[in-house]
Amino acid sequence: MARARPTIADVAAHAGVSKGLVSFALNNRPGVAPQTRERILAIAEELGWQPSVRARSLSVARSFALGLVITRDPEIITSDPFYPSFIAGVERELSPAGQALVLSVVSNEREELASYRKLVADGRIDGAFITDLRHDDLRLGLVQELGLPAVTLGRPESRPGVSSIPAVAMEDAAGIEEAVDHLAGLGHRRIAHVAGPARMLHGSHRRQAFDTAMRRAGLEPDLVIETDFKAADGARATRHLLAGPDRPTAIVYANDPMAIAGLGVAQHAGLNVPGDLSITGFDGTDIGEHVYPALSTIVADPVRWGSAAARVLLRMIAGDPTEDVDLPPARFVRRKSSGPAPRTP
Amino acid sequence: MARARPTIADVAAHAGVSKGLVSFALNNRPGVAPQTRERILAIAEELGWQPSVRARSLSVARSFALGLVITRDPEIITSDPFYPSFIAGVERELSPAGQALVLSVVSNEREELASYRKLVADGRIDGAFITDLRHDDLRLGLVQELGLPAVTLGRPESRPGVSSIPAVAMEDAAGIEEAVDHLAGLGHRRIAHVAGPARMLHGSHRRQAFDTAMRRAGLEPDLVIETDFKAADGARATRHLLAGPDRPTAIVYANDPMAIAGLGVAQHAGLNVPGDLSITGFDGTDIGEHVYPALSTIVADPVRWGSAAARVLLRMIAGDPTEDVDLPPARFVRRKSSGPAPRTP
Numbered sequence: 001m002a003r004a005r006p007t008i009a010d011v012a013a014h015a016g017v018s019k020g021l022v023s024f025a026l027n028n029r030p031g032v033a034p035q036t037r038e039r040i041l042a043i044a045e046e047l048g049w050q051p052s053v054r055a056r057s058l059s060v061a062r063s064f065a066l067g068l069v070i071t072r073d074p075e076i077i078t079s080d081p082f083y084p085s086f087i088a089g090v091e092r093e094l095s096p097a098g099q100a101l102v103l104s105v106v107s108n109e110r111e112e113l114a115s116y117r118k119l120v121a122d123g124r125i126d127g128a129f130i131t132d133l134r135h136d137d138l139r140l141g142l143v144q145e146l147g148l149p150a151v152t153l154g155r156p157e158s159r160p161g162v163s164s165i166p167a168v169a170m171e172d173a174a175g176i177e178e179a180v181d182h183l184a185g186l187g188h189r190r191i192a193h194v195a196g197p198a199r200m201l202h203g204s205h206r207r208q209a210f211d212t213a214m215r216r217a218g219l220e221p222d223l224v225i226e227t228d229f230k231a232a233d234g235a236r237a238t239r240h241l242l243a244g245p246d247r248p249t250a251i252v253y254a255n256d257p258m259a260i261a262g263l264g265v266a267q268h269a270g271l272n273v274p275g276d277l278s279i280t281g282f283d284g285t286d287i288g289e290h291v292y293p294a295l296s297t298i299v300a301d302p303v304r305w306g307s308a309a310a311r312v313l314l315r316m317i318a319g320d321p322t323e324d325v326d327l328p329p330a331r332f333v334r335r336k337s338s339g340p341a342p343r344t345p
Numbered sequence: 346m347a348r349a350r351p352t353i354a355d356v357a358a359h360a361g362v363s364k365g366l367v368s369f370a371l372n373n374r375p376g377v378a379p380q381t382r383e384r385i386l387a388i389a390e391e392l393g394w395q396p397s398v399r400a401r402s403l404s405v406a407r408s409f410a411l412g413l414v415i416t417r418d419p420e421i422i423t424s425d426p427f428y429p430s431f432i433a434g435v436e437r438e439l440s441p442a443g444q445a446l447v448l449s450v451v452s453n454e455r456e457e458l459a460s461y462r463k464l465v466a467d468g469r470i471d472g473a474f475i476t477d478l479r480h481d482d483l484r485l486g487l488v489q490e491l492g493l494p495a496v497t498l499g500r501p502e503s504r505p506g507v508s509s510i511p512a513v514a515m516e517d518a519a520g521i522e523e524a525v526d527h528l529a530g531l532g533h534r535r536i537a538h539v540a541g542p543a544r545m546l547h548g549s550h551r552r553q554a555f556d557t558a559m560r561r562a563g564l565e566p567d568l569v570i571e572t573d574f575k576a577a578d579g580a581r582a583t584r585h586l587l588a589g590p591d592r593p594t595a596i597v598y599a600n601d602p603m604a605i606a607g608l609g610v611a612q613h614a615g616l617n618v619p620g621d622l623s624i625t626g627f628d629g630t631d632i633g634e635h636v637y638p639a640l641s642t643i644v645a646d647p648v649r650w651g652s653a654a655a656r657v658l659l660r661m662i663a664g665d666p667t668e669d670v671d672l673p674p675a676r677f678v679r680r681k682s683s684g685p686a687p688r689t690p
Binding site for chain 2: 064077078079080081083084085088091095098100101102103104105106111115118119122126205220230231232234235257260261262263264265267268272286287290291292293294303313
């Protein structure tokens, strides 16, 4: 088992004083004569005594860890490019700050609330990241009830009495508008949207942005299919759209995996991308750059989002003032999968 | 801040006894009269007293959390399909067991060792997963020195005195042999391997498997390029191979992202896959099924690997006997990206 670290008892034995006195001296409490205190600190240093985070966390009620509860079907987690990048960004801040990340993956909203309660009751975390905000999100009230510092990714829809939760937001919907403007500018008239789940705020924001941009271009946003973000959903939606009577000439997807799957379906059907069908993604994943044709997409920056959210949460826990943070908006990056609309036959 | 949970002091005050007696009663230690114990338990229950995991972990030196230290460039983490799936598998076991996962992402081996030391010194974890085993892996000696229960993914090369670390292994190299056999059987003679890092055991095992299968088929395994698993590395290696004088007719990649990037490079160069070039991946990712042509690949099962490793580690921490676990071997799945070798011109 682990080699024993010097304890307060060891320091006491070496100093020839009581453990209580050592504890008082090390914790800088009153009632210890200055010379005694000096001598105890010198012996503690000599023995290599260090405060245990676990013991310290018990006394100051801090766990030096932040929590991330991810509520998604494991099947989606494994193909969702957002979380690994977001976590890489979070770790960039936590590691130097001596903080750990406690991760919990649950499959539904009931388990999610229970998970937050348990993490707090067990004193495991000092704060939490709230991702994938939903309409009427129960987590906002819960973290307030639990007194748990928290930061949201994106702004909640309404925050009745929830003014103490800072948001780290990225204007991702603007990227969808850019994509639609780009396609409309290339002459596309039948543009479809393969959307994320409407119960998630970012899913419905992106859909609203699609509607707004379409209407502004004088087009009807009537080709919209809601999905659960899975690549297989993207493939299915694409097959459905391509089989329909008013086949779109362009499809705006709510994430890269679905767009790549859509590209595969189109090519399998013998269509040329972008000659017959233009395709845009959302995420700016690595692999999107390397498929053929390279994916036009909307580049968010989940690594940066993770770092920014971690910094806000650490400041909040330290008791420093925090405010909402606006990251640079997601931006549309044109690559090779989007081009001029095919001439009408 | 958090609403106060009833403490031992509250129970003591209500029962009119000392805190020490309450603690003895709640911890079921001898020296408490049965009636007194009953009364204290009843009051504790009435007040809703619950043992704090943090306090409990301090007294029994357990943290009820397992650690995963990932040592990779953040850039690779974000595109590596292994970890999200592995973590989903781990969480499947931890969540019902009331355990948390503490995650740490570091960028080099020096930080890695420091991270293990700190997680143990801070009493944050009861056990650790050792992934991406390397030659002369310093972590094996370290976890023994620290007395930290650990499980390795795959079998270490040699385990001098390291008999107490169980391994959860999957014969992944066998999948590479199957892929080479498949390609050689289709008439391919110039088969290249875009390999993972040789310093990682699984990287060199897969390369050895490639050599073995090639030699068995009477072919020279001389077209091998080592990479760092990144999609961009896969693209670069493919461009290099296709530009060379003895252009391969088939390429066996060490992961799916590199194979998908290689597919993109080949198609960009105007090659037909699999008519001119056959391509196989490794992972069995979701997206590999949806690209065009669908990727022939070697299906490992990281979710299952995660669950199995978590179960072994939990048993080990509970003091139950453990032994090495052999998962079903990774298997080659033929899809559409591999086919007969082109006729020699």
